[in-house]
Amino acid sequence: MSDCIFCNKEKLNIIYEDDIFYVIRDAYPVTKDHTLIILNNHNKSYFDLRHKDILQLYDVIKFQKETLMANDQSITGFNIGINQGKDAGQTVMHLHIHLIPRRKGDVDDPRGGVRGVISSKQKY
Template sequence: MQTNSTCPFCTLPPERIVVSNLHGLVIRDGFPVSPGHTLVIPRRHIASFFELNQLELQAILALLDEAKRRLDRECAPAGYNIGINDGPAAGQTVPHLHIHLIPRYVGDQSDPRGGVRWVIPDKAKYWP
């Protein structure tokens, strides 16, 4: 499996891993934006979601489901944002694919409408 010795996701200490399978792993975000903020990461060092092969895609989506079930039990959020920063223009700072699973809680924002659309604030609010 392709890894990179300078990549923070290729060199994770085992105690950071919440759950894993053959093709991926789940960790808590080191800089969480909400309680329970979680990352789902492929084991193979790739930068883009679109580089996943079908086996990896299935494995990563299974881990996303498992991470959500665990967060439902542990944190009982009211909703989730799921996001990927794919490429530097999209804000990707670690060039190893990772999916953010961000638990959301009633009242964590005064008006959560628009969700992920707020990555471009001038375009986020499309309702009257």
Template sequence: MTDLEQGMTDLEQGMTDLEQAQQDKIAPWDLEVLNVTDFHVAVFRDRYPVTQGHLLFVPKYNTAAVIGDCFESALRYGQELVEKDYCQGFNIGINSGTVAGQTVMYPHVHLIPRRTDDCADPVGGVRGVIHGQANYHSGGYQLPANEN
């Protein structure tokens, strides 16, 4: 079944994957913002934002294609924010699995607006999820051990 066919089936049943996850208390999002994207993606304010304007792009249907739509929508919206001088840059990311920091077990893509001087050393960006590994220009970076 294609993503579109699955979406039509879900609509006929009256509930999207996201709505089911919210009903089941898996997805606790209730801070939905204005529609800034296509109809497959819901956008919520993050309940615990790391910067002003931190948003979550959430697939209404839990499929790879719609998760891809979340990334595309976050990218477009982030570019608009930069063009409007709301921020000077942005990070986009997803936490997949508890070892990666995922706390809400329904897929969602973070858009984190970045501003000049919002942190002491932004070098490495998302690489900072592993302490000491972000700034590979500094002496603290270590090449991960090879897996055999």
């Protein structure tokens, strides 16, 4: 799709690529080294992935996590997320997974983590 920013890979700074996924740093990072794992083929839904794609996605996420932690000793955790559908906040309709490095003290109270997508539900 010519109007999809993730399909126009020549404009992106790809740091890793295999036959199913490629990896870039997020252009609008939540934290330093916020990483995107992006499906090579234009597809907007995680739920359309094949079982073998999901297994490979696990390997890519784990490799990126290990690489980030080896290069930055301040990383103490991660958020992993997918915005699936417009009502879940997806703005680029091409499957991509957020791998967000977290560091002690990057927010006052990190409890609830991804529950913060609905801020009133984060604290329990």
